[in-house]
Amino acid sequence: MKNRIFAFNDAVSFERELAQFSNWSKENGSPTVFFQIHSEEQNPEKLKPIWNILERVFPNAPWFGGSTSGNIVDCEKASEISISAIIIERPTTKFQIYQYDFSKKSISDIAHEIAEETLRTPWVKAIEIYHCIPPFSTTLLCEGLDALAPDIQIFGGIVCSPDITSPNSCIFSSVGGYSKTGLLVVFYGGKDFHVESRKISGWKPIGRNFHVTRSQGNVLYELSGIPAYEVYNKYLNIQNDKNFIYNALEFPMLYEHNGISIVRSAGASNPDGSLTMSSDIDEGSIVRLSYGEPQLIIEKIKAESENAEHFAPEVLHIFSCAARKAFWSQHDPTFELASFKGIASNTGFFSHGEFLREKGHLNQHNITLVIASMREGPITKREHAKSEIISTKRTTRLPLAARMATFIRETSFELEQINSRLRIMNEHLQDVATTDSLTGLENxxxxxxxxxxxxxxxxxxxxxxxxxxxxxxxxxxxxxxxxxxxxxxxxxxxxxxxxxxxxxxxxxxxxxxxxxxxxxxxxxxxxxxxxxxxxxxxxxxxxxxxxxxxxxxxxxxxxxxxxxxxxxxxxxxxxxxxxxxxxxxxKPVKNSDNQSLRDLVSCLISIVEAKDPFTADHSERVKAFSELIARSLGLSESSISLITHAAQLHDIGKMGISDYILEKPEKLTDEEFEIIKQHPVIGAKILLQSNYTQELVQIVLHHHERYDGRGYPEGLKGESIPIGARIVAIADSIDAMTSKRIYRDAMSLNYCRNEIEKNLGIMYDPAIGKVTLEHWNEIVDTLMNMRTGRPKVI
CATH class of the missing domain: 3.30.70.270 (Reverse transcriptase/Diguanylate cyclase domain)
Structure with missing residues (x-):
C-alpha cells in the first residue's frame, strides 16, 4: 500500500502530473488505485474540474472526499486542495465506497444499512467515516454501528470548513456525487490487509465533578442544577458571544461513556443557557471541565507514535480536530504531529469531530487526534526518516491564566460555602449522633x-x-x-x-x-x-x-x-x-401441654426415620456418640443432658423436606441442595413452638455449621458455633459416613477416622475432634453394640 500526493493548484498542471502517474501505474502492472480528496474549498463548481480530470485520466478509479478546516500531508500543513492516490499492491486487498444522504434516510436507517452491508461483505476489517456536520446528534449513528462484529475497526472524522463555527460542510464521491447532508463510508479489508487505530487526547480534568441533571439528546441544559452555560461563565469568565466556541474549546468537558473517557466540546451556547453538543450526554452522568496540558499531550503522542512504529504501517490516515490548531496557536497547526513524521506516508485533515471504535463501541470525540495505521502483508522492517523531537515550550496566554484564576477563586468560594454548611450539619449531627434511631434512647x-x-x-x-x-x-x-x-x-x-x-x-x-x-x-x-x-x-x-x-x-x-x-x-x-x-x-416450663408437644416431636422423629430405612436409628446413634464425646470432654451432667437431647432432635426439620429430595438416589441439583440446607431452620422453628430451651434450639439450628465458617445456615465460624452443635456435627458425620445410603455403600471406620483427622480445623473443632479420636475405640464399640448382628467393618 502506497500514497502518491498531488496538490491541486490549477487544472492544467494537475492533469499533467496525473497523466505522468498514470504512465507509472501502467509501467508497474496497473495496480488498483483510488483517490482521496481533502478540500478547504466547498464550492462544487471549483471542485468539478478535479473530478472530471480524475475520471478522464483514471476512468475506472473511484474517488471520494470532503471539506476540511485544513489539510495534512506527511504531518505538515498542505495546500487547500490535496489529492492522495492510494495504491493497492496486493490482489487480496479490497475496498468499497458507500454514500448516504441524511435528507433522504434517517440516520438510524443508514446505520442499519451499513451494518447489513458488513454482513454481506465478510472481508471487511475497517470502516472509514466522512460525516457532514449534522443538525442532529451523532449518537444514533454510533449506537447503530455497535452491532458490527467486534473485530471491525471504525475511524474517521466530521468534515467541516476553515471557519470551525460554520455549520457548512460537504462530502463528494464517484458513487454519490456532491452532498451537504451526507455520510461517506469506505470499507477496507482482505486477508493481507492490516489496520490499527488509536486516539490521543491529553486533556486533564480540573475542578469539581458536575452531575448532568438535565439533558435531552445532544442539548445539555443543566449541570448540578445550574444552566450549563453558567458553568463556563461562572468558573471561566467565558461570555456568551461570537467567540464563545473558540474560548470554550480551551476547556472542553471530559465525559465517561461506554467505559471510555470522551472529550466533549460545546458546538453552540443557546439563549436559554443550554449548550448544543455534538453527541448525546446522558442524564445522571458525571462530567468535568478540562484543560490541555502540553507536556502530557506530547508524551502521549510520543508513546503512540512508538506503538504505531511497531505496527510498521505503509499509510497513515490522520483526523485532527480543528480546535487543536487553536491550542497550538503559537506553533504550526501540525506541530504535535512531528513524532509521526517519517513513520509512513500520511494524509489527513482538520475535522469538526472524530470517530473511533473502542471496546466494541463507536464514540464521537472532540478536540482529539485519531490516527489509523494501515499496511498490506506482514510486518517488514523499513528505513524511514527519524521522527522529530517536539519542544513543548509554550508561553501561557493571559486569557487562559485569567480564566484559571477565576476558576480557582470560584471553586475556593464554593468550598467555603460547603464547609459552612458542613459545620451546621455537624452541630446537628452532634445532637442526633448519641440517639438510637429505632428506640429514641441514648446509644x-x-x-x-x-x-x-x-x-x-x-x-x-x-x-x-x-x-x-x-x-x-x-x-x-x-x-x-x-x-x-x-x-x-x-x-x-x-x-x-x-x-x-x-x-x-x-x-x-x-x-x-x-x-x-x-x-x-x-x-x-x-x-x-x-x-x-x-x-x-x-x-x-x-x-x-x-x-x-x-x-x-x-x-x-x-x-x-x-x-x-x-x-x-x-x-x-x-x-x-x-x-x-x-x-x-x-429453663423450660414443665406442664402437661409442653410434655404432649415433646411427645409429638419424638413421634415426628420416628416418622422421619421410618420413611427411609437407610437412616433408621440415625438419631439414636448420633445421640449416643454425642453423649460419649461430651463426657470425654468433662462437661457437666446438665450440659451432657442438653447436648444428647439436642442430638436426638437434630434432624427433626427434615419433616419439612420433600420425600422426593430425601430419597433421591442421584446427586442433588444446586436448587435441591439449597432446600436440604433449610432443615436445621425448620427444625428450630418446630422446637421453638414446644418450649425447648434456647440452648437446645441453637444446637439443632447450627449442627451443620463448619469450623472454617463455610457451613450453613448462618456460616458461623470457630467458637461462635455453640459447643453442643460442634459436638453433634462430629457425631452426625461419624454415623453418616459409616451408614449405607441409597446413593452409596457404608464407608469403613478407618476411612471415617481419617476424614475426621484430615478436616480438623476445617469442618470440625480441632479440640473436640482430637478428644473424639483419642476415644475412637469407644466410638467403635458403641457403634457395634447399636448394630448388633452386623459384621464389623474395618
Missing part, C-alpha cells in the same frame, strides 16, 4: 461517653449502679416471624425500660438486643425499679402479638466494703449477672 456512643466521665471521677461516695439487659429470644423471633417482629420487641423493651428507669438514670440501647441503665438511685430503690420493669413487661404481654422477656444483670461500681471496681470489671459483673438471669429464663 452506645453516649454510653461509652458516660463511662469515660465516670472513670475520671475520684470520689469514693458515689452510688453508681449499672443494669445490663438483653431481650430474650430476639434472634428466634426474627427467624420465625421476621425482622419486623424483632423491631417491635426492641421498641417494646425500650419503652418498658424507660418507663421504669428513665426518671432515675440514663437509659441506653448499646447493641441489637442489648440495653443498659446507669443510675445514681439509692440501693433501696433498685427493687422498686426492677418491679416496675417487670410490671411494664407484663402489661405489654397481655395484648402483645410477640412475647417480651428481658434478662437483667446488676452491678454496683463500689462493692460492700467500699472498694471501687474498674470500669471493665464493673461491666463484666453486670454482664455475668445478666446471663445468670437469662439461664433462668431458658
Amino acid at each position: 452506645r456512643l453516649a454510653f461509652d461517653s458516660l463511662l469515660s466521665t465516670i472513670s475520671q471521677e475520684n470520689t469514693q461516695k458515689n452510688l453508681w449502679t449499672m443494669f445490663l439487659m438483653d431481650v430474650n429470644g430476639l434472634k428466634y423471633a426474627n427467624d420465625t416471624f421476621g425482622h419486623q417482629a424483632g423491631d417491635e420487641l426492641i421498641k417494646a423493651a425500650a419503652n418498658a425500660i424507660k418507663k421504669a428507669y428513665g426518671a432515675s438514670g440514663n437509659c441506653f440501647r448499646i447493641g441489637g438486643d442489648e440495653f443498659a441503665v446507669i443510675t445514681h438511685a439509692p440501693l433501696d430503690l433498685h427493687f422498686h425499679l426492677y418491679s416496675a420493669l417487670q410490671n411494664n413487661i407484663k402489661e405489654y404481654n397481655k395484648k402483645a402479638l410477640y412475647h417480651l422477656s428481658i434478662a437483667v444483670g446488676k452491678s454496683r461500681l463500689h462493692n460492700d466494703s467500699g472498694t471501687r471496681k474498674s470500669i471493665s470489671d464493673w461491666k463484666m459483673e453486670a454482664d455475668l449477672n445478666m446471663y445468670r438471669d437469662k439461664v433462668r429464663y431458658h
